[in-house]
Amino acid sequence: MTAKDIGHEGGTASVRVRAEGDVDEASLAYLREKVGAVLDRPGLPPVSGEVRVTREAAHHVDLPWSAGAEIHVGGDLVVVHAREASARELADRLQDRLRSRTERAAHRRDAARRTSTPPPWRGGQQR
Numbered sequence: 555m556t557a558k559d560i561g562h563e564g565g566t567a568s569v570r571v572r573a574e575g576d577v578d579e580a581s582l583a584y585l586r587e588k589v590g591a592v593l594d595r596p597g598l599p600p601v602s603g604e605v606r607v608t609r610e611a612a613h614h615v616d617l618p619w620s621a622g623a624e625i626h627v628g629g630d631l632v633v634v635h636a637r638e639a640s641a642r643e644l645a646d647r648l649q650d651r652l653r654s655r656t657e658r659a660a661h662r663r664d665a666a667r668r669t670s671t672p673p674p675w676r677g678g679q680q681r
Contacts, residue, residue: 568602569593569625575609581641582607585621588649598660599628607644619644623652630659 571586585607593601603625610618617637621644625632632655638644672678 570604572604572606573608574606575611577607577609577641581645584642585645585648588645589623589652592649592653592656593625598656601656602626603632605648607641609641621648623648625652625656627656627659630662632656632659 569589571582571589573582585605589605603623605621605623605625607619607621610620612618617639619639619641620637621635623632623634625634632652634648634651634655636644636647636651638647674680
């Protein structure tokens with residue numbers, strides 16, 4: 555199997571998309587569009603990482619398309635995996651999972667910044 559590196563450079567996102575197996579350009583373009591829609595939104599910290607897409611050559615495999623993404627969102631690592639029967643279903647599933655995980659990482663980052671005063675049991679003021 556040979557790997558193809560197809561980069562995606564967006565405004566805030568710098569993500570490499572790697573393909574292994576018999577992956578056509580139209581499927582990669584659709585996947586790049588879906589990943590870009592999640593990671594290029596305003597308000598998200600700097601993003602970098604890699605998405606790997608594989609299509610199994612064996613005909614007896616029920617879900618031949620698989621993808622794995624390791625994306626750094628600010629200081630958090632977001633890891634997402636998906637397996638589907640077609641490339642479009644895989645891209646849609648990967649987009650949904652990536653969106654929920656990046657939202658969680660961004661929310662966790664916002665919540666961590668909001669706690670400016672310590673609680674009373676740590677020496678903060680009582681209300």
